[in-house]
Amino acid sequence: MxxxxxxxxxxxxxxxxxxxxxxxxxxxxxxxxxxxxxxxxxxxxxxxxxxxxxxxxxxxxxxxxxxxxxxxxxxxxxxxxxxxxxxxxxxxxxxxxxxxxxxxxxxxxxxxxxxxxxxxxxxxxxxxxxxxxxxxxxxxxxxxxxxxxxxxxxxxxxxxxxxxxxxxxxxxxxxxxxxxxxxxxxxxxxxxxxxxxxxxxxxVDETAIKPLSINESLRKEWNIPMDDKVILYAGNLGEKQGLEVIIEAAEAFKQNHFIRFLIVGSGGNKENLQKAVSERGLNNVFFYPLQPYEKLSALLATADIHLVLQKKSAADLVMPSKLTGIFSAGGCALVTAMPNTSLYDIVDQGRLGVLVEPESTQALVDGLNRMLSEDLASYRNAAREYAMQHLxxxxxxxxxxxxxxxxxxxxxxxxxxxxx
Incomplete structure (x- = not known):
């Protein structure tokens, strides 16, 4: 052709x-x-x-x-x-x-x-x-x-x-x-x-994006202690994701020095997010540039929890492309999605992550607290299997x-x- x-x-x-x-x-x-x-x-x-x-x-x-x-x-x-x-x-x-x-x-x-x-x-x-x-x-x-x-x-x-x-x-x-x-x-x-x-x-190329151990992650390169809990948002820093809620959630965890939020990527909303972190005096939110493809598995292995965020009004208008990599790397995602949307149904039916209401700081904080206290191995195994079978x-x-x-x-x- x-x-x-x-x-x-x-x-x-x-x-x-x-x-x-x-x-x-x-x-x-x-x-x-x-x-x-x-x-x-x-x-x-x-x-x-x-x-x-x-x-x-x-x-x-x-x-x-x-x-x-x-x-x-x-x-x-x-x-x-x-x-x-x-x-x-x-x-x-x-x-x-x-x-x-x-x-x-x-x-x-x-x-x-x-x-x-x-x-x-x-x-x-x-x-x-x-x-x-x-x-x-x-x-x-x-x-x-x-x-x-x-x-x-x-x-x-x-x-x-x-x-x-x-x-x-x-x-x-x-x-x-x-x-x-x-x-x-x-x-x-x-x-x-x-x-x-x-x-x-x-x-996703499941042979290239795969689960790695924490020792193979970017924690050593970025001086992140192995025992810290890392909550990662990686991707486009745009308007439709509703990323301001990350900053609000980070403020709720600012007294816990073993929990850190990583925001990795670029986009039109990055400066506003950095300004919000500065204005609130948060020292548990860290920004990193977009990483090359060959480092993607290592980046994803850095996180204990992956954030996949969307606004309510974007439901079923877009499907977050970052999910394919998270699933293939065996990551556990906290996903903001409303019932009866494709994103919600996929995550819910496959038990591929934890679902919470979009645009709600309290829902995000509650979801993170739940995940930080649970064994997430079953989610990670299911995510990798889903990627192998469907992506x-x-x-x-x-x-x-x-x-x-x-x-x-x-x-x-x-x-x-x-x-x-």
């Missing part, structure tokens, strides 16, 4: 959508497919273009066998709703000349549009229509729903137009995929026929590849492609 991917985030971004799109592109290329990506320079979650890419405009590079076309974009230092809209539209404007170039030069069999941003789908759709390619829209976040429910966009006329445009893009796609049952329910409620939907969950990268990617082949009318793999 010849596959063209449109997406604003891509490798070498280490977290979020870019991580998964990058791994998807590399995996498909490794099977012998011709893969190209139109994307931005890496900037997430730091919201700062990586040093090696600064000053570059439109250029091409080859990464893991994938042809990557980079286009410039505006990256705000302070992330607000208005600046984020400008950020996304600057990317769309830069995509236009590359889109014309690809239209004149190449015909791809399948076009994959990674959402968000949802409006990038118009480029993917128009290319697919003109070139008679098959279009798959993959939804990592329900961006418009989240913008409405989180109060990021309040203009009703604008929201109505965005939802109408989204419905048109989804109805015009040959297939729509997403990452969880909750997302599936919401997408089908938008009028997408069930037969067009593909379940394509985020995965295997190889299994998920094989199933996805089969669906792509079906989209172009290939019923079974041929010798044209090499399979390891």
């Amino acid at each position: 010849k596959i063209l991917i449109f997406g604003i985030n891509y490798y070498p971004e280490l977290t979020g959508i870019g991580k998964y799109t990058g791994e998807m592109g590399a995996w498909l290329a490794a099977q012998g497919h011709e893969v190209a990506v139109v994307t931005a320079p890496p900037y997430y979650p730091e919201w700062d273009i990586h040093p090696a890419y600064k000053g570059k405009k439109w250029f091409k590079e080859i990464i893991d066998g994938v042809t990557v076309y980079r286009v410039p974009l505006y990256v705000p230092k302070e992330v607000t709703s208005k600046k984020r809209i400008l950020h996304e539209f600057s990317f769309l404007g830069s995509v236009l000349p590359k889109w014309f170039g690809l239209l004149l030069k190449k015909k791809y069999d399948v076009v994959i549009n990674i959402n968000p941003p949802f409006h990038l789908g118009f480029f993917a759709l128009l290319y697919a229509k003109i070139k008679k390619a098959r279009l798959l829209t993959h939804i990592q976040d329900l961006q418009i729903d989240a913008a409405k429910d989180l109060g990021m966009i309040r203009n009703k006329r604008l929201l109505d137009w965005m939802f109408k445009s989204e419905r048109y893009l989804l109805n015009s796609s040959h297939a729509v995929s997403s990452i969880s049952l909750g997302m599936q329910r919401k997408i089908l409620a938008k009028g997408v026929p069930k037969e067009k939907f593909i379940m394509f969950p985020n995965w 295997s990268k190889e299994r998920i990617m094989r199933n996805f590849e089969d669906r792509l082949l079906e989209m172009i009318g290939v019923k079974e793999r041929t010798k044209k492609w090499h399979y390891a």
Whole structure:
């Protein structure tokens, strides 16, 4: 197959959508497919273009066998709703000349549009229509729903137009995929026929991310006593996670000098969190930068308890990608989720962690006290087993590849492609 991917985030971004799109592109290329990506320079979650890419405009590079076309974009230092809209539209404007170039030069069999941003789908759709390619829209976040429910966009006329445009893009796609049952329910409620939907969950390389002993963790490197209890939040420090509750919970434990909170990552809300720690005079909260992939198992082994936090209004609009790594590393997570959401059901049914009410400091403190007094081995064992059975990268990617082949009318793999 010849596959063209449109997406604003891509490798070498280490977290979020870019991580998964990058791994998807590399995996498909490794099977012998011709893969190209139109994307931005890496900037997430730091919201700062990586040093090696600064000053570059439109250029091409080859990464893991994938042809990557980079286009410039505006990256705000302070992330607000208005600046984020400008950020996304600057990317769309830069995509236009590359889109014309690809239209004149190449015909791809399948076009994959990674959402968000949802409006990038118009480029993917128009290319697919003109070139008679098959279009798959993959939804990592329900961006418009989240913008409405989180109060990021309040203009009703604008929201109505965005939802109408989204419905048109989804109805015009040959297939729509997403990452969880909750997302599936919401997408089908938008009028997408069930037969067009593909379940394509985020995965983990269970051979690379695995349980390690505490002696193999980052505790020695970071001078953390082996006997201390470590509560870890690692990932994007953004608005939709409701991370201020970590600071409030840490204040409840400030008299216990053997409990420390680690916040590892980058994002638009990091400075506000650091300011809150300083204003409260807390000495049990420590910030560390995002860690490279090869240190991820060691980072996860550092924690006794992992925090997976979301706001109530983000329920089933996003599925925390950090969970895949936590489960694969055999970690025990404290998860904020409401009943009848995908996140709640997965954790509850598999006994994969402890569930508490979102956006409640008291619920978080109570949950932490419970976990600090319990033997968490059963949760850790169940998490690792779940990752092995349900989150295997190889299994998920094989199933996805089969669906792509079906989209172009290939019923079974041929010798044209090499399979390891």
